[in-house]
Amino acid sequence: MGMGLALDIGGTKIAAALVADDGQLSERQQIVTPRGDAAQLAAALETLVSPFRQRVDFIAVASTGIINHGRLTALNPANLGGLADFPLQECIRSVADLPCVLLNDGQAAAWAEYQALNGECDNALFVTVSTGVGGGIVWNKKLLVGQHGLAGHIGHTSSDPQGPLCGCGRRGCAEGIASGTAIGAATQEWEQPVNAAQVFEMARAGHTPAENIVQRSATSIASLLADMHITLDLDIAILGGSVGLAEGYLQRVKFAQRALPPLYRLPVQAACHRQDSGLLGAAMWARASL
Ligand SMILES: [Zn+2]
Incomplete structure (x- = not known):
């Protein structure tokens, strides 16, 4: 699958990094999660993703909230600045037309930590x-x-x-x-x-x-x-x-x-x-x- 770009959307920060085949992370960066509306989150994601779009083969997203059929819904809206329903997959695709897989952040972390056992x-x-x-x-x-x-x-x-x-x-x-x-x-x-x-x-x-x-x-x-x-x-x-x-x-x-x-x-x-x-x-x- 080559190189992947991983994003981790949390209530406080959004992290991004390149992830190689062997699990090595590089070029890790982090921005503060915008506490406003959907347009602000979309703009923040574009800022993080666009510099990498020519360099990766796929995008993997871990996000706080419920991930269901490509949409992000905040179970506790206070954690995402009042964001109740966001077309996450569509938003990423509009920035970079690459294969994109979404997962809840707790589920993603569980998977990585389980592999480490x-x-x-x-x-x-x-x-x-x-x-x-x-x-x-x-x-x-x-x-x-x-x-x-x-x-x-x-x-x-x-x-x-x-x-x-x-x-x-x-x-x-x-x-x-x-x-x-x-x-x-x-x-x-x-x-x-x-x-x-x-x-x-x-x-x-x-x-x-x-x-x-x-x-x-x-x-x-x-x-x-x-x-x-x-x-x-x-x-x-x-x-x-x-x-x-x-x-x-x-x-x-x-x-x-x-x-x-x-x-x-x-x-x-x-x-x-x-x-x-x-x-x-x-x-x-x-x-x-x-
Ligand atoms: Zn609760």
């Missing part, structure tokens, strides 16, 4: 804790995409039925408690509200309210892993995303797991491709499906 297991869950909470499931060695692209949207499983209203319209979703957005929002009552990165910094410095917010997020993820494990009988969970990979977060998830009965403690480890799982997974999926 080198056949050690058949059933794995990927969880990303970032602007939102997402995921992907590999079951019996196969990536679950779902007939409507929904499979693996584990951030919208219920963490607390009395919890805050989620952007998806449901109350108490894991995303509304564990995500970076939720971590920042939990400081709204403070005299000086801060963002998720600052909450982590303060927690590291021994600030108790900040520590409680981070631990509440990690506890919600430990509970999510337990629910997924008891539903699917998994071998392993892999944790990614800017919050999931933040220093000390994985340890906090493991700490929360210790409060659960042993059967629910699904082994969990950090994503080996770090922030590149989505880019790599989309490219691998495209090579396998084109």
Whole structure:
């Protein structure tokens, strides 16, 4: 298949990189996800894709939201600047007339991380804790995409039925408690509200309210892993995303797991491709499906 261009459209940034046959990434670049309308997203994608269109054989896209028949729908519209329904495939095709494969970002990352396990297991869950909470499931060695692209949207499983209203319209979703957005929002009552990165910094410095917010997020993820494990009988969970990979977060998830009965403690480890799982997974999926 030659050289591919992979894109990873997230709630905060859009990354792009060339991906060679052997999975080597090069010319990685990143822009801030526009928080406006569809025209702004289309313009941002054109800026990223057009310099590469003569140099690649295919385009692979991992994107936040539901990918269904070439369209992107935001399950939680707040994560994509109010973008509810976007013709992603058509938009990419209008910039570069190349074979183009789309996949949800959690599903893409799950695929890349599962390949990195080198056949050690058949059933794995990927969880990303970032602007939102997402995921992907590999079951019996196969990536679950779902007939409507929904499979693996584990951030919208219920963490607390009395919890805050989620952007998806449901109350108490894991995303509304564990995500970076939720971590920042939990400081709204403070005299000086801060963002998720600052909450982590303060927690590291021994600030108790900040520590409680981070631990509440990690506890919600430990509970999510337990629910997924008891539903699917998994071998392993892999944790990614800017919050999931933040220093000390994985340890906090493991700490929360210790409060659960042993059967629910699904082994969990950090994503080996770090922030590149989505880019790599989309490219691998495209090579396998084109
Ligand atoms: Zn939700």
